[in-house]
Amino acid sequence: xxxxxxxxxxxxxxxxxxxxxxxxxxxxxxxxxxxxxxxxxxxxxxxxxxxxxxxxxxxxxxxxxxxxxxxxxxxxxxxxxxxxxxxxxxxxxxxxxxxxxxxxxxxxxxxxxxxxxxxxxxxxxxxxxxxxxxxxxxxxxxxxxxxxxxxxxxxxxxxxxxxxxxxxxxxxxxxxxxxxxxxxxxxxxxxxxxxxxxxxxxxxxxxxxxxxxxxxxxxxxxxxxxxxxxxxxxxxxxxxxxxxxxxxxxxxxxxxxxxxxxxxxxxxxxxxxxxxxxxxxxxxxxxxxxxxxxxxxxxxxxxxxxxxxxxxxxxxxxxxxxxxxxxxxxxxxxxxxxxxxxxxxxxxxxxxxxxxxxxxxxxxxxxxxxxxxxxxxxxxxxxxxxxxxxxxxxxxxxxxxxxxxxxxxxxxxxxxxxxxxxxxxxxxxxxxxxxxxxxxxxxxxxxxxxxxxxxxxxxxxxxxxxxxxxxxxxxxxxxxxxxxxxxxxxxxxxxxxxxxxxxxxxxxxxxxxxxx
Amino acid sequence: xxxxxxxxxxxxxxxxxxxxxxxxxxxxxxxxxxxxxxxxxxxxxxxxxxxxxxxxxxxxxxxxxxxxxxxxxxxxxxxxxxxxxxxxxxxxxxxxxxxxxxxxxxxxxxxxxxxxxxxxxxxxxxxxxxxxxxxxxxxxxxxxxxxxxxxxxxxxxxxxxxxxxxxxxxxxxxxxxxxxxxxxxxxxxxxxxxxxxxxxxxxxxxxxxxxxxxxxxxxxxxxxxxxxxxxxxxxxxxxxxxxxxxxxxxxxxxxxxxxxxxxxxxxxxxxxxxxxxxxxxxxxxxxxxxxxxxxxxxxxxxxxxxxxxxxxxxxxxxxxxxxxxxxxxxxxxxxxxxxxxxxxxxxxxxxxxxxxxxxxxxxxxxxxxxxxxxxxxxxxxxxxxxxxxxxxxxxxxxxxxxxxxxxxxxxxxxxxxxxxxxxxxxxxxxxx
Numbered sequence: 001x002x003x004x005x006x007x008x009x010x011x012x013x014x015x016x017x018x019x020x021x022x023x024x025x026x027x028x029x030x031x032x033x034x035x036x037x038x039x040x041x042x043x044x045x046x047x048x049x050x051x052x053x054x055x056x057x058x059x060x061x062x063x064x065x066x067x068x069x070x071x072x073x074x075x076x077x078x079x080x081x082x083x084x085x086x087x088x089x090x091x092x093x094x095x096x097x098x099x100x101x102x103x104x105x106x107x108x109x110x111x112x113x114x115x116x117x118x119x120x121x122x123x124x125x126x127x128x129x130x131x132x133x134x135x136x137x138x139x140x141x142x143x144x145x146x147x148x149x150x151x152x153x154x155x156x157x158x159x160x161x162x163x164x165x166x167x168x169x170x171x172x173x174x175x176x177x178x179x180x181x182x183x184x185x186x187x188x189x190x191x192x193x194x195x196x197x198x199x200x201x202x203x204x205x206x207x208x209x210x211x212x213x214x215x216x217x218x219x220x221x222x223x224x225x226x227x228x229x230x231x232x233x234x235x236x237x238x239x240x241x242x243x244x245x246x247x248x249x250x251x252x253x254x255x256x257x258x259x260x261x262x263x264x265x266x267x268x269x270x271x272x273x274x275x276x277x278x279x280x281x282x283x284x285x286x287x288x289x290x291x292x293x294x295x296x297x298x299x300x301x302x303x304x305x306x307x308x309x310x311x312x313x314x315x316x317x318x319x320x321x322x323x324x325x326x327x328x329x330x331x332x333x334x335x336x337x338x339x340x341x342x343x344x345x346x347x348x349x350x351x352x353x354x355x356x357x358x359x360x361x362x363x364x365x366x367x368x369x370x371x372x373x374x375x376x377x378x379x380x381x382x383x384x385x386x387x388x389x390x391x392x393x394x395x396x397x398x399x400x401x402x403x404x405x406x407x408x409x410x411x412x413x414x415x416x417x418x419x420x421x422x423x424x425x426x427x428x429x430x431x432x433x434x435x436x437x438x439x440x441x442x443x444x445x446x447x448x449x450x451x452x453x454x455x456x457x458x459x460x461x462x463x464x465x466x467x468x469x470x471x472x473x474x475x476x477x478x479x480x481x482x483x484x485x486x487x488x489x490x491x492x493x494x495x496x497x498x499x500x501x502x503x504x505x506x507x508x509x510x511x512x513x514x515x516x
Numbered sequence: 517x518x519x520x521x522x523x524x525x526x527x528x529x530x531x532x533x534x535x536x537x538x539x540x541x542x543x544x545x546x547x548x549x550x551x552x553x554x555x556x557x558x559x560x561x562x563x564x565x566x567x568x569x570x571x572x573x574x575x576x577x578x579x580x581x582x583x584x585x586x587x588x589x590x591x592x593x594x595x596x597x598x599x600x601x602x603x604x605x606x607x608x609x610x611x612x613x614x615x616x617x618x619x620x621x622x623x624x625x626x627x628x629x630x631x632x633x634x635x636x637x638x639x640x641x642x643x644x645x646x647x648x649x650x651x652x653x654x655x656x657x658x659x660x661x662x663x664x665x666x667x668x669x670x671x672x673x674x675x676x677x678x679x680x681x682x683x684x685x686x687x688x689x690x691x692x693x694x695x696x697x698x699x700x701x702x703x704x705x706x707x708x709x710x711x712x713x714x715x716x717x718x719x720x721x722x723x724x725x726x727x728x729x730x731x732x733x734x735x736x737x738x739x740x741x742x743x744x745x746x747x748x749x750x751x752x753x754x755x756x757x758x759x760x761x762x763x764x765x766x767x768x769x770x771x772x773x774x775x776x777x778x779x780x781x782x783x784x785x786x787x788x789x790x791x792x793x794x795x796x797x798x799x800x801x802x803x804x805x806x807x808x809x810x811x812x813x814x815x816x817x818x819x820x821x822x823x824x825x826x827x828x829x830x831x832x833x834x835x836x837x838x839x840x841x842x843x844x845x846x847x848x849x850x851x852x853x854x855x856x857x858x859x860x861x862x863x864x865x866x867x868x869x870x871x872x873x874x875x876x877x878x879x880x881x882x883x884x885x886x887x888x889x890x891x892x893x894x895x896x897x898x899x900x901x902x903x904x905x906x907x908x909x910x911x912x913x914x915x916x917x918x919x920x921x922x923x924x925x926x927x928x929x930x931x932x933x934x935x936x937x938x939x940x941x942x943x944x945x946x947x948x
Contacts, residue, residue, distance in 0.1 A: 004610075004808040007618050007846050018585075018852035023859055024931035030750065030858060033865050034880050038722045040752050044625040054846045055587055058839075061615060062596035066608035068596035078601050086551050088593055091774075091812025095759035100575045101776030102908055103566060110564030111775050124544050135639035135778070137832040147609045147679055172543075175819035175829035179648060180679040184824040222532040252543045253530055259537045269832060277836030278612035279602035279796060280635070281778030297675070301748035328766065329578060329640040329668035332778025342558055348548030357526045365517040386521075386529045387575050414608055421603075424819070443517060474607040476809040481606075484801035484813040485646070487792060488630055491621040 003475075007047045007057055008492045017051035045494055058354075064475040067420055072445045074366075076390045076422035076434025077170065077218060079248050084346065087273065087339035091115040095457030096338050101330035102319065105315045110404040111334065112314035115301045118341045119285075125352065126244075127257025127265045128287035132296045134332040138245060139172040141265030141284030142212070144297065146180035147324045148263060148288065149239045151295040158237070160209035165197055168218045168426045170245060183211060189428060193383035194223040204236045215259065216250070216388035217428045218434070220363065230260025233477035239263060239292070247271045247436070249360060249389035252353025257410065262289045264480070272340035285337035299331065324439040327504045358439035359389040362446060366437050367391045369450035378402060378457050393480045404467045406431040409456065412470035413476065416452040482489070526790040526795040566905075568773060572933045573905040576884050577718070577913075577923020579767045579776065580637065582746070583928055585847050588770050588840050590655060592700050597839055602796070602832065606811045613810035616798035619842045623782045624662050626845075627762040628743050628753025632784040633795040634837040636830060639742065639765025642781035643712065643792045644676035645828055646740045648760045649785075650710035651680050652792055652827060654739065658683050658707045662728075664717030667913040669742055673712070678933060682709065693719045693877030693886060703730040708737040710761075715743045718914075719922065720864075720884030721877040722751060729758030730767075745769055745782065745841075747882040749857035761785045770844025771837050778843060780834035791817060794828030796835075856884065856927055863934065864925040867880070870938040876920055884924040885909060889941075899940050906937055 012514035030039065038478040049057070066073075073080035075383050089451070089504040091097065098422070099111055135141040146163065153160050161181040165173045167189055204211075205312045211233045216222045223229065233240050242261040248271045256264045268274045269282030276282075288296065299316035305396035368385055370379060378397040410420035410433075437446055460467045465508065471477060523529060543909045549557070567805050568581045575581070589598060596611060603609030615636035623632035636642045649764050661670050673682050687703055690696040695713055704711065711732035725741060732739040741759040746768040747755075754762040767779035783791060793816060799813030821824040848856060860883045868875060874888035889895050892909060899906040910920030925934070 004614070005615065006621075007842075008621065011850075016849045016852060017847045018856070020848060020852065020855040020859060021927050021930075023862065025862050025934075028862055028865060033861050034722070034750065034882070037724060037726060038752055040748070040750055043850050043854050044622075044749060044753075046622060046625060046845050046848065048849050048851070049846055051587060053866075054843065057846075058591050058843060059594070061611035062591075062594050063598045064608075064610035064614075065600050066605070067613055068531070068599035068601075073601070075601055075604075083599055084551075086554060090555060090558040090562075092589070093559060093562040094565075094567050095559075095565040097580075097772040097774055098567035099565045099775040100568055100573060100581065101579055102575050102577055102775050102907075103775075106568035109694055110773065113564070121545055127539075136641060137830070139829040140637060140641070141829045143676070143679065143829060145923055147640065147675065171819040171821070171826070172829050173821050173829050174824035175822070178824045178826070179676075179829050181681045220660030222530075224532050224534055226537060227534065232680070236527065238715055241896040250533070252539060254533050258539065267832075274521050275598045275836075276601045277599045278597055278609070278615075278839070280757055280832045281780075281834050281837055282832040283778075283898070294565055294743070324678070326668055326671035327641065327675060328638055328672055328777075329666070333777035334775035335772070335778050338558065342554050343547050344545065345554045345557060346551070349543030349545035351548045352543055352545070360529050361517060361521075361526050364521045364523075367530075368520045368522070386523070386531065388529075388532075405572075409652075410605070411607070414605065419601075419608070420605060427757035466799060467927055471607050475610050475803055476803040476807050478605055479606050479803045479809045479811050480801045481811050481813070483818070484799040484811050488797075488813055488815070489800040490617070490790070491624045492617070508705050511711075511729050 007049060009110045010053055010057055011047035012050050015048045015050050016068065016450050017049065017054055019245055021514055027175065053451050070450055071417050072441060073419040074421050074435045074437045074449065075419060076436040077245055079436060079438055081273060081438040082440040083275040087342050087392060089283055090342050091335050091338045107356055109314055112301050114341055115337055115413060116303055116314050118337050119301060121344045122266055122285055123287055125251055126287040127255025128264055128289055129145060130293040130296060131285055131287045132300065133285040133337055134297045134327050135284040136284060136328055136333060137280065138265055138267040139283040140327060141286045142172055142176040143179055144286050145241050145263040145265060146182065148212060148292050148295045150180065151324050152239065152292055153209060160207055162208050164203060164211040166213065167428055170243060171210045173243060192223055193219045195220040195229055197225060197228060197285065200229065200232055203230050206236050208236055208238045210239045210241050212241040212243060214246050216246050219383055219392050220387040220390035221385060222388055226259045246389060249356055251356040262292055267337050268340040273343045274336045274339050279334055281336060283333040295324050297325065297327050300321045319516060348494060355439050362437040362439060362441055363387050363389050363391055366446045370453060374454045375457060379433065390436035391464050392426065392429050392436060393433045394435055395427050398429055398457065402464055404460050405431055408467040408470060412456045412467040412473040413452065415473045417454060418449055445479060526604060542882055548910065571905045572936065574907040574923045574937060575905055577908045577922055578668065578765060579773055580924055581773065581928050582768055582926050584772060587847060587848050588843050592840050592844050596736060596922055601813060602863065606809065612797045615842055616796065617800060619838045620798060621847045622667055622842060626748040627743065627784040628755025628785040630787045631790045632782060633793050633797050636781035636783050636795050636836040637834060637836050638674035638777060638779055638781045641852050642763035642783055643669040643742050643802050644672045645783060647673050647677055647682065648680050648828060649708060649761065649789060649792055650738045651682055652856055654709040656706050656707050656709035657712050658685060659712065660685050660687055660703055661709055661712040662687050662714065663689050664695050664713055664719065664723065665714045665742060690741050692879055694721050694723055694879055697728060697731060704731060704735055704737060706735050710737060710738040711742050713741045715741050715837065716747065719877040719886040720881040722880045722882060723827060725754060725757035725759060733758060747857050749853035754901050766841050769841035771840050776835055778834060780837035792827050795830050795833055859927050860925060863929060867923065867925050867934045870934060871941050873941065876917060880881055884922060886917065886920050886922050888919045889921045891920065892921065895941065902936065902940050904937055904940060
């Protein structure tokens with residue numbers, strides 16, 4: 001049997017895992033309960049597999065994933081820090097996991113108090129007084145932020161059309177700008193890696209609704225001119241938006257609210273340890289200043305006085321006439337809130353500051369190790385200053401001297417059982433490698449990464465072909481991505497699964513035509 | 517480490533941050549706690565929530581008390597699935613990528629549409645994402661939504677549509693609680709980019725999708741359906757009813773209630789939208805040795821490649837929740853999905869018949885229905901005293917049904933529990 005078998009290919013007629021509960025009500029024929037036009041003619045072609053084989057299938061698949069609990073994962077901008085195991089235990093408590101989202105507030109006081117406490121903690125961390133936990137991820141928080149900006153200006157009778165984003169911005173920023181109905185105006189980067197103030201001044205006019213900024217930025221550098229930037233943007237009546245992807249660098253040291261930002265999003269799946277899950281779930285709460293507060297999504301979790309005077313009570317406030325409305329259903333990704341709240345409780349205020357200090361220490365140490373002879377000449381640092389929680393190297397030296405690309409370096413690192421850094425981002429650095437070790441890595445892991453990089457480069461000096469054809473030890477080797485996009489196969493064809501059984505497995509028309 | 521960096525203290529590393537924007541004091545939060553103290557604190561909070569095992573609940577309205585099999589807990593807590601990032605390096609992410617591929621296939625099967633993405637956030641924002649696609653596709657200005665859409669879906673669509681600049685027009689429900697087909701036909705015009713209906717609708721009625729679709733598409737608008745994926749086990753697939761895009765909330769497929777999230781949303785469509793869809797899509801391919809493998813494909817739609825020209829801004833979505841959905845559908849299997857849906861259908865019919873209340877929506881229902889309850893508050897009070905949460909009073913979300921109650925049935929609600937609800941409704945003793 002080939003190594004790569006889908007669950008559909010494991011299917012054998014008549015096998016099953018599920019035993020239905022007893023039918024304890026009259027067995028009325030389905031035809032009497034559902035008219036013809038509403039009834040499915042053939043069952044959906046789901047696999048027929050026994051429980052032991054389902055478990056083996058997914059456990060086998062899981063073993064083809066590299067994951068954070070296995071090894072070093074310095075994926076820049078993604079903050080791959082340890083996910084404490086306690087969090088899964090507390091999230092699974094029936095009072096959390098089995099709570100219906102429309103349970104009346106009177107019977108969900110524990111959940112509402114948890115959300116309220118988390119709001120308060122996040123507000124203190126960002127230095128902005130009002131928090132909505134609702135958005136589902138960072139990009140959703142960004143969109144909420146721009147919709148808040150639009151509502152704020154509309155309330156003042158203003159119609160603005162442009163949003164400024166630096167050329168170092170995460171891709172979600174410009175994509176969000178378009179979705180929110182604004183035009184993207186790019187702002188350049190100065191020689192020191194910060195916002196080009198002259199360019200900003202030239203582009204800041206009264207048509208600008210907002211500047212979206214990450215500070216420290218995607219180069220891992222804190223923009224020391226932040227107060228001047230805020231003054232320029234506020235001077236033309238725009239709002240200042242903080243992309244919180246890099247908040248892990250500055251907790252307890254400096255707060256976006258104190259820097260002049262009006263709106264912040266947090267990535268609970270980055271800074272606050274929600275496990276990434278192979279691509280979610282996350283959560284992207286937002287914090288805002290007083291002038292933006294009236295427009296926050298509904299409902300807001302609020303504290304009220306209890307009827308019997310026994311202590312605080314909590315409620316959902318839907319009566320917010322200026323609100324932008326709802327970004328999604330219900331109250332947000334509560335299960336994520338539980339984990340992040342547990343994290344904040346574990347660390348406390350001082351612990352959070354220590355997180356940022358260690359994250360910055362680890363990044364600078366690794367940066368120093370990667371500047372050593374045998375590495376630094378191949379991977380020059382893009383902007384040579386003390387970095388914050390991450391830094392960006394350029395693979396230009398390796399390309400020139402060894403004739404290997406950043407992609408080859410990344411792929412060869414896979415053979416060393418470390419996850420490669422983020423590559424080819426930010427766009428303004430040639431052959432970029434963006435490295436974020438996080439605070440939960442001990443010195444030995446950082447040293448191991450530096451040693452692996454040195455070994456890889458030395459090997460490439462001898463025989464670059466090894467890196468060019470890497471990886472060599474992974475479940476599959478380099479995959480044909482261009483071919484995958486040119487002739488997309490995005491679902492299993494029924495014909496592949498059940499050849500020679502035409503009565504049972506009818507091809508979907510589109511699959512039969514060869515279009516898939 | 518400081519020596520290697522060449523500084524005297526960690527503080528020196530923060531030199532770029534001006535004094536004027538430093539916090540200059542400790543974060544004003546309580547001190548840290550031991551692991552067992554955190555557990556105790558959160559357990560104490562959790563104990564103050566009346567969860568679905570602490571009462572007999574007929575609450576639904578978008579999320580439902582379904583049984584989640586044990587194998588799902590086991591799989592989603594595996595570090596190999598729980599702790600990787602989005603699979604940017606396919607060679608070491610084949611597990612997650614293949615799960616996405618299997619998920620896409622299952623969603624295609626359920627919806628009867630040829631292509632699906634690998635998940636979006638959740639139901640209502642998926643509806644909003646479909647609105648954005650309709651805008652990109654048609655360049656028209658108006659979205660028609662049935663009042664039978666979930667109120668949260670209508671609200672999320674309205675919030676997002678302010679951004680992408682579209683007007684929303686609502687089509688009312690008729691006196692039987694289904695989308696008013698005549699009003700829909702009258703409202704569709706050349707400016708209509710898309711028509712949105714829900715299947716079953718918010719009141720639980722199975723809408724006649726094919727008929728509504730004919731009216732919806734008469735001027736070239738897209739026909740969008742928000743569906744609950746579980747009853748699609750027995751309902752005619754939206755793809756066979758002229759639906760162009762089917763989105764929905766995936767909680768009913770093996771995900772916890774979690775007070776509303778995280779779950780997953782899905783997004784399936786006709787093939788012509790493949791290159792405009794939001795979110796991750798896994799595709800099958802080969803490696804350099806000819807070995808079968810999977811990659812994230814068609815990434816030129818996405819924000820990290822296309823930036824302001826992306827078809828959506830979504831990045832992190834709901835991969836782990838989609839894994840739960842995939843494992844759940846494998847566990848139910850081809851026959852099991854039909855058996856489970858049929859059991860829900862029969863119990864729902866039994867419950868609607870057994871309650872002494874007038875139905876608001878007398879048409880076909882599969883898992884949920886609405887009734888008029890005279891003296892609603894008194895009934896709610898009696899039910900609570902009996903340890904029953906009888907469902908969602910509609911007055912808060914659809915004020916036109918002031919005495920309305922939305923009652924949801926799942927495979928967890930036994931005949932005995934349904935009888936208990938009916939007994940409270942009839943003011944009789946619960947049969948022994």
